[in-house]
Amino acid sequence: MGNLADYIESYLKRLLESAAEGVIEIQRRELAERFRCVPSQINYVLATRFTHDRGYIVETRRGGGGYIRILRLSFGSDQDLASLIQTEIGDDISARRADALLIRLEDEGLLNENDRAFVKAVLARETLRVHPSYRGVVRASLLKAMVMALLRQ
Amino acid sequence: MGNLADYIESYLKRLLESAAEGVIEIQRRELAERFRCVPSQINYVLATRFTHDRGYIVETRRGGGGYIRILRLSFGSDQDLASLIQTEIGDDISARRADALLIRLEDEGLLNENDRAFVKAVLARETLRVHPSYRGVVRASLLKAMVMALLRQ
DNA sequence: AATCGAAAGGTCAGGAAAGGTCAAAGCCAG
DNA sequence: CTGGCTTTGACCTTTCCTGACCTTTCGATT
Numbered sequence: 001m002g003n004l005a006d007y008i009e010s011y012l013k014r015l016l017e018s019a020a021e022g023v024i025e026i027q028r029r030e031l032a033e034r035f036r037c038v039p040s041q042i043n044y045v046l047a048t049r050f051t052h053d054r055g056y057i058v059e060t061r062r063g064g065g066g067y068i069r070i071l072r073l074s075f076g077s078d079q080d081l082a083s084l085i086q087t088e089i090g091d092d093i094s095a096r097r098a099d100a101l102l103i104r105l106e107d108e109g110l111l112n113e114n115d116r117a118f119v120k121a122v123l124a125r126e127t128l129r130v131h132p133s134y135r136g137v138v139r140a141s142l143l144k145a146m147v148m149a150l151l152r153q
Numbered sequence: 154m155g156n157l158a159d160y161i162e163s164y165l166k167r168l169l170e171s172a173a174e175g176v177i178e179i180q181r182r183e184l185a186e187r188f189r190c191v192p193s194q195i196n197y198v199l200a201t202r203f204t205h206d207r208g209y210i211v212e213t214r215r216g217g218g219g220y221i222r223i224l225r226l227s228f229g230s231d232q233d234l235a236s237l238i239q240t241e242i243g244d245d246i247s248a249r250r251a252d253a254l255l256i257r258l259e260d261e262g263l264l265n266e267n268d269r270a271f272v273k274a275v276l277a278r279e280t281l282r283v284h285p286s287y288r289g290v291v292r293a294s295l296l297k298a299m300v301m302a303l304l305r306q
Numbered sequence: 307a308a309t310c311g312a313a314a315g316g317t318c319a320g321g322a323a324a325g326g327t328c329a330a331a332g333c334c335a336g
Numbered sequence: 337c338t339g340g341c342t343t344t345g346a347c348c349t350t351t352c353c354t355g356a357c358c359t360t361t362c363g364a365t366t
Contacts, residue, residue: 002218002220003217003218003351003352003353004352004353005351005352005353006218027314027315028314028315028316029313029314029315037353037354038353038354038355039314039315039316040315040316040317040318040353040354040355041352041353041354042315043315043316043317044351044352044353048351048352060314060315060316061314061315061360061361062313062314062315062316062359062360062361063312063313063314063315063359063360063361063362064312064313064314064360064361064362064363065313065314065361065362066313066314066315066360066361067314067315068315091282113176114224114226115302115305117210117212117222117224118210118226118301118302118305119302120212121205121210121211121212122205122298122301125205126294126297126298129244129290129294130287130290130291130294131287134283134284134287137282137283138283138287138291138294141279141280141282141283141291141295142294142295142298144275144279145275145279145295145298145299146298146299146302148271148275149268149271149272149299149302149303150302152268152271156333156341156342156343157342157343158341158342158343180324180325181324181325181326182323182324182325190343190344191343191344191345192324192325192326193325193326193327193328193343193344193345194342194343194344195325196325196326196327197341197342197343201341201342213324213325213326214324214325214350214351215323215324215325215326215349215350215351215352216322216323216324216325216349216350216351216352217322217323217324217351217352217353218323218324218351218352219323219324219325219350219351219352220324220325221325307366308365308366309364309365309366310363310364310365310366311362311363311364311365312361312362312363312364313360313361313362313363314359314360314361314362315358315359315360315361316357316358316359316360317356317357317358317359318355318356318357318358319354319355319356320353320354320355321352321353321354322351322352322353322354323350323351323352323353324349324350324351324352325348325349325350325351326347326348326349326350327346327347327348327349328345328346328347328348329344329345329346330343330344330345330346331342331343331344331345332341332342332343332344333340333341333342333343334338334339334340334341334342335338335339335340335341336337336338336339
């Protein structure tokens with residue numbers, strides 16, 4: 001965790017933590033200055049870390065008085081987690097999206113680092129055994145089953 | 154026990170011993186330099202000594218600031234349990250045998266009635282989605298993953 | 307109202323810095 | 337002297353970071 005993108009990511013997440021509404025508004029130029037980097041680095045961080053899959057929505061506005069607004073979507077405790085997981089994962093999921101979901105669950109404090117790594121490793125290994133065209137389906141099954149099993153505790 | 158791979162293995166294990174969390178993070182290039190070998194030698198050590206079966210999880214990241222993270226699953230004596238589960242279930246299992254195994258685990262007090270029913274239900278539901286000729290394989294994957302997840306607690 | 311310039315933010319391609327893969331050569335116990 | 341671990345090296349993929357150039361918005365000036 002030693003690169004710039006990681007630092008910027010955790011800075012933004014800290015800001016989000018302390019923001020009551022789960023929304024923050026920043027200026028790209030200002031943030032770039034704080035980290036002494038090029039402004040487009042901020043876009044890189046947003047594009048790779050604050051994706052929809054990981055549970056964020058990013059809105060921006062150009063021009064004078066422009067801004068970048070980052071909104072964190074929460075799973076909310078109201079809904080039945082099982083059906084939420086079901087719809088979130090579906091019947092077929094890519095390795096990338098599976099990973100994003102696991103990171104999101106970790107961010108939400110629903111899984112710890114160990115469990116996340118465990119699930120990821122099992123997915124990688126088990127998925128290798130089946131024919132490539134079935135991997136998405138098998139991955140989805142495994143992911144749902146394991147996440148549900150772990151969340152039951 | 155005089156070869157390079159063994160030295161690297163024991164070096165990493167020593168690091169893991171002294172790491173509080175059972176997790177270490179290294180750089181492949183740096184480690185290769187320390188042992189004066191090519192970087193791919195590190196991959197060899199990881200692939201042969203730090204396997205899932207032996208209770209390790211390895212996560213890596215490429216690119217600038219990349220790393221290799223080795224995580225030791227510390228479920229003490231359950232380590233044997235993991236490989237036992239593996240050999241017991243194998244790569245392909247029938248619904249009947251899966252059921253029998255679950256009952257046995259319940260009898261042994263490793264799973265409670267609830268968990269057993271849960272696993273059984275998931276197996277039934279998820280295997281339906283895949284082509285019949287793949288069901289045994291998918292069932293085995295799911296079963297292993299879920300049982301391990303549940304037993305980890 | 308139309309125009310223009312300044313002040314945002316956006317896009318994209320390229321180079322550098324990791325780590326990954328695979329096959330061939332090397333080594334050694336049996 | 338052969339089969340199975342080791343070790344190496346050539347080549348590949350992913351991730352990060354920057355810089356050049358583009359688009360949008362706002363407000364002041366005509």
